[in-house]
Amino acid sequence: MRKRFIQFGLLSGLLLQLCPASDEIQFNRDIRPILSDKCYFCHGPDEENRKADIRFDVREAALEVFQSGEFMHRIRATDRDEIMPPPKSNLKLTEKEKDLLERWIADGASYEEHWSFTLLPESVDVPEVEQTNWPKQTLDRFVLAGIEKAGEHPTGEAEPLRWLRRVSFDLTGLPPSQEEIEQFLAEVSVDRGKAYQSAVDRYLASDSFGEQMATGWLDLARYADSYGYQSDKLNTQWPWRDWVVAAFNKNLHPIQPEGRKRLDFFS
């Protein structure tokens, strides 16, 4: 189960990076990042910072400016008093971004719900590849399809120990221990594929896996073990940290209701 969770993570990342092939504009992939980086600061959800009473994060609120042509007029403007984003913000749209926005508006300016609130698709089409003997498993076909599309070739396979080091850092944030190295090398000499599989299984089963996965989560939530001042006398935040770590180690899925309900967690 846990493995599947990781594969999904990898897969969606890869799909975002490697397969933006289709010409069709997708709001979440192509447009939201532009609006969010270059416009939301002054025309987004934050009411206090909102300028000209215009917001582009809500379609209905933006339609009039799209339809009147004012939006395109402002991003194509050359007059410093008119151009958006304003020069003094030090933000700038590239020509490619302007073209994307223009095409998107001409196509009807459709919005999508934020990807983090949408469920993953039940299944995803697996791309065709030319070097059919390179992929070892389905996920590899996505990687290879991206590599082939870029006109590149996969590099050679890493040596076992190098591989172990990478996997260890990826899954636990730590280098492999001496014991792990010895066990792995002994297993590799018998059956390489099996040795790789069991090394990954051991890392997924270790407590450090949850810590590694929780790190990004806690960073985003601006978690700290300390307030950084002498007011640190009373620390009550750590149970939440431990809860997040344990949630990953128990593979609780954030959008499954039991992920929220299970308070008997440390038992």
Ligand code: HEC
């Ligand atoms: C640093 C703040 C800031 C950023 C970033 C910014 N704007 Fe503006 N925007 C303003 C201000 C201030 C006004 C009102 C003054 C004016 O009309 O020039 C404005 C006005 C506008 C208007 C005219 C609205 C009307 O009333 O007709 C449009 C359209 C617009 N912005 C589009 C954008 C777009 C598109 C982006 C991103 C690519 C963007 N702005 C980024 C500050 C900003």
